[in-house]
Amino acid sequence: SRRKRLSVNEYVDGVLESNTIVLSRTITLVESNLTEDQILAEQVLAKILPHTGSSKRIGITGVPGVGKSTFIEAMGLHLAEMGKKLAVLAVDPSSQKSGGSILGDKTRMEQLSHHRNAYIRPSATGASLGGVANKTRETMLLCEAAGYETIFIETVGVGQSEVAVKGMVDFFLLLMLAGAGDELQGIKKGIMEMADAIAITKADQENIAASKKAKAEYQNALHLFPPSDTGWSPKVLTCSAVTQQGLDEIWQMIEQYFDHMTSGLDQLRRHQNVSWMHETIGYLLKNNFYHKPEVAKLIPEMEKQVGFGKITPQAAARELIRL
Ligand code: GDP
Known part of the structure; x- marks a missing residue:
């Protein structure tokens, strides 16, 4: 069941006011995989970041x-x-x-x-x-x-x-x-x-x-x-x-x-943020890659060929990435 979305400011204000109902809804928004939700979540997070x-x-x-x-x-x-x-x-x-x-x-x-x-x-x-x-x-x-x-x-x-x-x-x-x-x-x-x-x-x-x-x-x-x-x-x-x-x-x-x-805490968190960025790049690239229809279609075949030793894992990976 889809619930009506709030506006960016309604999410932000609710969170900052420590309204747990809005907080829970904002977390649900952040957890959503729908593109519109993700766009909205990113706007909310950007506004919230200075308060973290x-x-x-x-x-x-x-x-x-x-x-x-x-x-x-x-x-x-x-x-x-x-x-x-x-x-x-x-x-x-x-x-x-x-x-x-x-x-x-x-x-x-x-x-x-x-x-x-x-x-x-x-x-x-x-x-x-x-x-x-x-x-x-x-x-x-x-x-x-x-x-x-x-x-x-x-x-x-x-x-x-x-x-x-x-x-x-x-x-x-x-x-x-x-x-x-x-x-x-x-x-x-x-x-x-x-x-x-x-x-x-x-x-x-x-x-x-x-x-x-x-x-x-x-x-x-x-x-x-x-x-x-x-x-x-x-x-x-x-x-x-x-x-x-x-x-x-x-x-x-x-x-x-x-x-x-x-x-030391600021330094630790700075390091963590930088690593997190790089990890997120890896994660987003991979996610993007596996969701491409051409890739998704060819993966089972490649898995079979790699499994039977007809093609090396490296060659298969390279061919898929070329797509
Ligand atoms: P979790 O799987 O790590 O979350 O472990 P739980 O908190 O569910 O605890 C596992 C079991 O250990 C439960 O049966 C608890 O009652 C028991 N337990 C947890 N803490 C203590 C403790 O401080 N003393 C004793 N004697 N038993 C405990």
């Missing part, structure tokens, strides 16, 4: 089951009760396939979703991570313009989406479980290297001792990574979303990071 940049942008990741949504709800309520306005967004690659977002599930963060200081938006859906991530980034800017001073961007710690989230946030928090020490050796290294802090979750009851041990292990592991350009050395903390232990310490550590980054 003042929030703390925080990425939160971890494998399914680590306790991300429980953590975000507990931490979010903690902040919301302190009077801070918080927006929770998600980059959820799984939502591309199922068409329904796991991270955006309405039953999650039930309490937080009802708090007047919190705004929760399910993940955008789309054909590619690049597209979904771009939309999340624009949604983040809209939330900033609407006065949300803290933005959590959640992602499932299963691969590429962490890189995309790292590229749009100021601070990247990795949640990990105690007793998952083997992961130190495996795939998590790349993600660990991106983390500004690791929080060991579920540090309660019989888990407390193991959490302390894991904390020491991860602290040692982080020392092996080269120091970052910003001069910030990643921290390891423990927490429990159930007992609330450690939540305030984590928030204080995040504030300490922002104090540390005063001038």
Whole structure:
């Protein structure tokens, strides 16, 4: 069902007035793939851009089951009760396939979703991570313009989406479980290297001792990574979303990071903007390319020929690009 569009100024004013109904409609506009919507969205974003940049942008990741949504709800309520306005967004690659977002599930963060200081938006859906991530980034800017001073961007710690989230946030928090020490050796290294802090979750009851041990292990592991350009050395903390232990310490550590980054933050964001431009060029070119009718028509044939070894992947790619 199509809804009537608002005017550019109606979207802009509504967002700046922190009208959540208009904010949600503007995000829907940004997420739309219709050309007219995209043109309008771009005009809205251009007007909103001068009002962005003042929030703390925080990425939160971890494998399914680590306790991300429980953590975000507990931490979010903690902040919301302190009077801070918080927006929770998600980059959820799984939502591309199922068409329904796991991270955006309405039953999650039930309490937080009802708090007047919190705004929760399910993940955008789309054909590619690049597209979904771009939309999340624009949604983040809209939330900033609407006065949300803290933005959590959640992602499932299963691969590429962490890189995309790292590229749009100021601070990247990795949640990990105690007793998952083997992961130190495996795939998590790349993600660990991106983390500004690791929080060991579920540090309660019989888990407390193991959490302390894991904390020491991860602290040692982080020392092996080269120091970052910003001069910030990643921290390891423990927490429990159930007992609330450690939540305030984590928030204080995040504030300490922002104090540390005063001038470095602008530089980080400038770098991110430039990289984002180049990534968007790649994404737009690719999108354009695959949507060309001649290309779309020839792709299945080329795939077959490449699959059977009749033509090299390079030759096939070159021939398609020549179209
Ligand atoms: P997600 O998949 O990373 O979003 O994880 P969830 O937040 O859904 O949590 C997974 C499970 O861990 C749920 O059964 C939670 O109740 C449980 N859990 C989350 N946080 C804690 C915690 O701090 N302590 C304990 N004991 N359990 C927790």
